[in-house]
Amino acid sequence: MDTLPEIAATFKILLIGDSNVGKSSILLRFTDDHFLPPDEASATIGVDFKVKMLDLDDTRYKLTLWDTAGQERFRTLTSSYYRGAQGVILVYDVCSRESFDHLDEWFEELSTYCTKDEVVKMVIGNKIDKEAERAVSRKEGAEYARKHQTLFLECSAKTKIGVQQAMEELVSKIAESPTIRRSPGRNTVTVDESVSSGYGGCGC
Amino acid sequence: MAEENTLNNEEYDAVVLGTGLVESIVASDIAAAEKKVLHIDRNPFYGGDYASFSLIGFIEWATRLRDRSQVPVVDIAIGDVEMQLGARKSGEVSANNLLPETAQGSCQVGEILAMLSEYLSSEQLEQLSNSDVLKRLAGESRRYALELAPKLTFCRGPLIDVLIAAGMAEYMEFKGVDANLLVTDAGVERVPDSKEEVFASTALKLIEKRKLMRLLTTISDPEQVSKLTSEHGNEDFGDLLRKQFKLDGSLLNAVLYAVARATRPISVSEGCARVEKYLKSIGRYGRMAFLSSMYGSGAEVAQAFCRSCAVAGGTYILSESIKQIEKTESGYVVELSHGRVTTKSLIMHPSYLSDATESETEVPIARRFTVLDFPALGEDTTSMLSFVEGSHVVSMLYLTSATMVVPKGKSLMYAWTEGRYSQSKELLDRAIDSAVGDKAHRMLSVGFECRALAPRGGYTCTPGMADESVDLDSAVQAAQQILDAFFGSGSNE
Known part of the structure; x- marks a missing residue:
């Protein structure tokens, strides 16, 4: 490809799920192809959102991937977190039955902010590198996702398996969906440091 | 992960009570200085005095969640069914038994009726359960963002500067306010506000x-x-x-x-x-002086600050009850339902004081808003309006689906003025009538009074209510004063 493809659309994608299921690790693996060892990772501080370009079938998408900023600990994600999202990834830890059981609550919270016409949902079971400690079978995860009519994948942010594939599936599903609001900023004002220095609004 | 969800004996630099705009700016700024912040709200929602609600959420706030010392009475009219939600519940018959069967078709309608039923006569209840207006409102509940204190953002002013400096523009979307209108007996006229x-x-x-x-x-x-x-x-x-x-x-x-x-x-x-x-x-982002944020104003901005505080490491808990506050030599011990924490500083909205009383110096604000079933002053536009009658001035905002606060085709008119609600209700009605005319189009009308609560000596308190100004800059100034005191005296206050 000689020229860079133009950005066809920008999608806001959220990660939700219990603390310690690896949401930030998935984010970092996908955007920076990087994995923090557990003693450095601990609770999320400082990760707001990351921007990543994804090329699918000769089309370029700009993704903004949003982390929970630790606000999931006491279930206090702001409603504004959900605004304008086109994709939501619900993450559980395949080694934690509790995190899987809590998906119900995350689905419920999600349903108060987004309708199925507005977002594509995907359930991800993370940490499949720890096979010996697995507490939720792949079959169980897949059935759960089927019941909620969402996409499903298992992955390991540590070994990379499944992460890229998950994002590609999610984005192509969003791109296919006719009801999803494409560009969040229709006629909106971009608030930034503007050079125009005031008085009267004439460009002269 | 039980230990994850308790706070036992954690130490903080600052505990902030309330998630209104002022508290949220304060929390965000303290966390940005790498201080450890715990930010609490006793309500299940963000925003405090600036909160915004879905339609069902608003009814829930009015019937169950509002602080009755701050908002003693709420008038609600759905279609032509009018009710007053007083300071005290009537406490008669259990609501659910009375609900007519017709209400059971829609769970949203049922939910609203259950919350309102104790304020309604059985005739009104019957009328409301058959109300087409209520069905339409309830069916699109989530598409409403109804605000306690709607405001705008100056294109050039302290708030926009802080939002830009903190890199929070990504969190929010804004639209320009299309017109500044003066409401007169003859209708509305555009204010010639630039050369x-x-x-x-x-x-x-x-x-x-x-x-x-x-x-x-x-x-x-x-x-x-x-x-x-x-x-x-x-x-x-x-x-x-x-x-x-x-x-x-x-x-x-x-x-x-x-x-x-x-x-x-x-x-x-x-x-x-x-x-x-x-x-x-004017001219910074277009020909208008103000911006209107999508999905509501103060609560959206407050949530943006809360997220930025969380990104910097701040801890958030909603629906938290504060059991006891104890002053110690080095700060405070705060007893919460999630455990006991110690903090060097404590900053709170005065409503968190157990015996909060109405401020004697601040004038209350009478507020009224109405949801119209048509875009009264134009689809896809936002306007600010002023209605002047003698020495009384009513501030107004007209909002539409342009800012995603009502469903497509509907509109929302807010009106407020300083003074007691009982004395200002008619003035506010005249203001709304003059601006939008025909009463037949009103699906929902709401009126209430906001009283400022007084701070108490010995505590650092934020303003006792959202003020009457049309823009959010005064909240930034109030936050700045608190931050100056916080950082000025170190964190040993």
């Missing part, structure tokens, strides 16, 4: 254009402003406009109220500063 508007206006007479141009030119010139303020600084701004600039009638109202927003008398210095700020805001 271009004055020049292009067909409504203004030539002599009026000259007068306005002279004023705008004067206030755009720092030298002339400093001359004006040194000579007349403490005089009344309205008098100056009348005498020196020969403004009267709707021209005077336009400058004094729609632009300078002198809801009570202001000095020449203050008036010049306000007009200057307004004029400087």
